[in-house]
Amino acid sequence: MSLGDGRGTPAFEAIGLARSYRLDGGVMVDALRGVDLRIEQGEFVAIVGPSGSGKSTLMHLLGCLDRPTSGTLRVNGVDVATLDDSGLADLRNRTIGFVFQSFHLLARTSALDNVALPLVYRGVPRAERRERARRALEAVGLGHRLTHRPSQMSGGEQQRVAVARALVGDPRVLLADEPTGNLDTRNGEEVMGLLERLNKGGVAVVLVTHDAEVAARARRRIHVRDGRIERDA
Amino acid sequence: MKTAEALRMAVEALRVNRLRSMLTMLGVIIGVLSVVILVAIGTGAKNAVEKEIAGLGSNIILVVPGQVGLGAAPTQSRLDLSDVAYVRRVVGDPTKVTVAVNSGEPVRVGRVEVFATLTGTDENMPHVFDRPLRRGRYLAETDVDTRRRVVILGSEVAAKLFGDVDPIGRQVTIAGVRFRVIGVYETVGATFGVARDQEVHLPVTTAQRLIGLPRINGIAVGASGPDEIEPLRRKVVDALAERYPGEAFSAVTQTQLLGTIGTVLGMLTGVLAAIAGISLLVGGVGVSNIMLVSVRERTREIGLRKALGARGRDILGQFLIEAVLLTTVGGVIGILAGIGGALLIQAVSPVPASITWWSIVLAFGVSAAVGVFFGVAPARRAARLDPVVALRTD
Numbered sequence: 001m002s003l004g005d006g007r008g009t010p011a012f013e014a015i016g017l018a019r020s021y022r023l024d025g026g027v028m029v030d031a032l033r034g035v036d037l038r039i040e041q042g043e044f045v046a047i048v049g050p051s052g053s054g055k056s057t058l059m060h061l062l063g064c065l066d067r068p069t070s071g072t073l074r075v076n077g078v079d080v081a082t083l084d085d086s087g088l089a090d091l092r093n094r095t096i097g098f099v100f101q102s103f104h105l106l107a108r109t110s111a112l113d114n115v116a117l118p119l120v121y122r123g124v125p126r127a128e129r130r131e132r133a134r135r136a137l138e139a140v141g142l143g144h145r146l147t148h149r150p151s152q153m154s155g156g157e158q159q160r161v162a163v164a165r166a167l168v169g170d171p172r173v174l175l176a177d178e179p180t181g182n183l184d185t186r187n188g189e190e191v192m193g194l195l196e197r198l199n200k201g202g203v204a205v206v207l208v209t210h211d212a213e214v215a216a217r218a219r220r221r222i223h224v225r226d227g228r229i230e231r232d233a
Numbered sequence: 234m235k236t237a238e239a240l241r242m243a244v245e246a247l248r249v250n251r252l253r254s255m256l257t258m259l260g261v262i263i264g265v266l267s268v269v270i271l272v273a274i275g276t277g278a279k280n281a282v283e284k285e286i287a288g289l290g291s292n293i294i295l296v297v298p299g300q301v302g303l304g305a306a307p308t309q310s311r312l313d314l315s316d317v318a319y320v321r322r323v324v325g326d327p328t329k330v331t332v333a334v335n336s337g338e339p340v341r342v343g344r345v346e347v348f349a350t351l352t353g354t355d356e357n358m359p360h361v362f363d364r365p366l367r368r369g370r371y372l373a374e375t376d377v378d379t380r381r382r383v384v385i386l387g388s389e390v391a392a393k394l395f396g397d398v399d400p401i402g403r404q405v406t407i408a409g410v411r412f413r414v415i416g417v418y419e420t421v422g423a424t425f426g427v428a429r430d431q432e433v434h435l436p437v438t439t440a441q442r443l444i445g446l447p448r449i450n451g452i453a454v455g456a457s458g459p460d461e462i463e464p465l466r467r468k469v470v471d472a473l474a475e476r477y478p479g480e481a482f483s484a485v486t487q488t489q490l491l492g493t494i495g496t497v498l499g500m501l502t503g504v505l506a507a508i509a510g511i512s513l514l515v516g517g518v519g520v521s522n523i524m525l526v527s528v529r530e531r532t533r534e535i536g537l538r539k540a541l542g543a544r545g546r547d548i549l550g551q552f553l554i555e556a557v558l559l560t561t562v563g564g565v566i567g568i569l570a571g572i573g574g575a576l577l578i579q580a581v582s583p584v585p586a587s588i589t590w591w592s593i594v595l596a597f598g599v600s601a602a603v604g605v606f607f608g609v610a611p612a613r614r615a616a617r618l619d620p621v622v623a624l625r626t627d
């Protein structure tokens with residue numbers, strides 16, 4: 001399946017993207033108030049902004065984990081409003097890789113099986129899955145931790161497993177929400193190195209961060225405040 | 234996602250929560266086990282009773298005075314030997330009609346005394362009933378005609394009175410009268426609680442004099458084939474009604490007995506199965522409950538799987554398979570335990586148990602269905618979870 005493979009098609013294109021939540025009392029919270037955004041293939045973008053400004057909300061919308069209240073979002077040229085549950089699942093599976101602040105690995109499951117999980121939903125045969133997961137783990141320097149479970153690994157190692165899981169399916173873009181937020185400087189540095197290497201390989205990387213040093217390494221920084229883009233440089 | 238993959242995942246998830254899975258299964262195991270055991274006992278009882286009835290002989294019609302039925306008071310007999318002759322003429326073949334006069338008396342040999350059921354009958358008894366001899370001979374026509382004081386002993390009576398000694402030609406005393414033993418019956422067991430091995434047969438005429446009444450208790454007619462039973466039964470009852478206008482006579486056939494008892498025991502088996510079915514249902518509710526807990530606990534896992542590309546139906550399948558796996562594995566264990574339990578009951582107690590294939594198929598089918606039925610709600614809840622909400626849950 002080809003999802004607008006042309007170089008000219010942006011990875012993400014948001015027009016007037018908004019997301020509000022209705023609280024239990026009926027009060028509306030506008031987490032995102034109309035965002036226009038274009039992220040090209042192969043870009044390295046950092047999204048920065050104060051806590052509660054809507055960074056995670058934006059990430060979830062870009063990653064098709066959530067649907068906007070209004071506005072249009074095109075991923076690789078495809079309007080996500082036209083996709084049903086299984087179309088969205090497929091898009092997430094083939095086009096997007098996720099890295100979360102809290103790793104989100106399956107407990108009691110080996111690193112290898114954690115990494116192979118996206119391929120399960122793609123219908124890749126078991127042997128091939130394991131081989132690709134092993135290669136992905138080697139790429140993040142964890143070739144010696146294949147059978148370890150999350151509880152048997154350090155935070156840095158767990159996040160590298162998560163990165164391996166994000167890249168095992170050869171995604172076009174990688175979305176990372178504070179990937180270094182739970183890591184010390186050295187481990188954070190290591191994960192950042194991995195993301196930069198991936199980006200050099202042609203994968204667009206969009207990362208949310210609080211860390212100015214981390215943000216400084218991105219070629220483009222998008223500042224979010226109160227659900228709007230304040231500055232884009 | 235392939236089914237094999239989903240199955241592997243479900244097995245893994247259940248294995249991770251081993252204790253909880255076992256406890257959840259326990260409800261299903263107990264339900265299935267009770268279905269198999271209770272149906273086995275019900276069926277065993279039915280088979281045993283049917284065998285007893287069939288053991289009487291084949292195609293027998295028992296004619297008794299009065300109304301036979303639940304709650305009917307026993308009627309004073311007004312039948313006598315002239316009625317037997319009358320029925321013989323009605324039936325046509327006199328050898329197919331025999332008679333019974335019953336009483337209970339102690340039977341004595343020297344100092345040994347045994348309480349026995351005395352049955353006065355005639356030479357045609359072996360033509361109607363299936364009652365093989367171990368030794369000696371049956372009653373003869375002359376025994377009846379001349380009121381001879383001869384007896385044929387049931388195997389248990391013979392054993393108690395004579396032990397290993399051959400009783401043929403020896404004397405027994407009943408109510409002060411001496412009788413000569415002419416035969417011993419084979420062991421036949423009990424029918425409806427009547428221990429037939431504790432019977433003593435003697436000529437009907439001799440019995441009537443011993444008891445002091447010219448009455449008889451019943452007439453037995455043997456039909457020549459199953460198709461002849463019903464016409465013959467009606468013929469005999471009609472003839473007796475004509476002879477004694479305004480009086481009731483009953484003719485019970487084995488088929489009727491089998492039918493009535495079969496229905497009663499069949500209902501009993503049904504009720505037992507239903508009770509067991511309820512416990513299976515309770516087991517199903519347990520599965521549903523645990524699956525709901527499991528969905529709640531694994532909200533983050535579900536969100537993650539969706540983020541990585543799982544579709545709603547992948548998640549639905551995963552949780553449904555887990556539920557069905559719980560109940561079917563529980564079902565198989567329950568079936569095996571049920572078979573073992575039924576065999577054990579059979580071995581250590583007098584309760585007969587007969588394992589029926591339908592109860593096994595039913596128990597397995599129902600437990601699988603219970604898994605689907607009670608698994609659907611939790612699985613749908615899981616499938617509908619919003620990935621963002623699920624991921625944000627802590």
Ligand SMILES: Nc1ncnc2c1ncn2[C@@H]1O[C@H](COP(=O)(O)OP(=O)(O)OP(=O)(O)O)[C@@H](O)[C@H]1O
Nearest residue numbers: 021022029030031050051052053054055056057058
């Ligand atoms: N499910 C929800 N229901 C109601 N309000 C929500 C929900 N999710 C987010 N919000 C609100 O939307 C706003 C933006 O939240 P978001 O998580 O995007 O912030 P953020 O920029 O990622 O903050 P942080 O840096 O602390 O992670 C916040 O005010 C938050 O309270």
Ligand SMILES: [Mg+2]
Nearest residue numbers: 055056057177
């Ligand atoms: Mg956030």
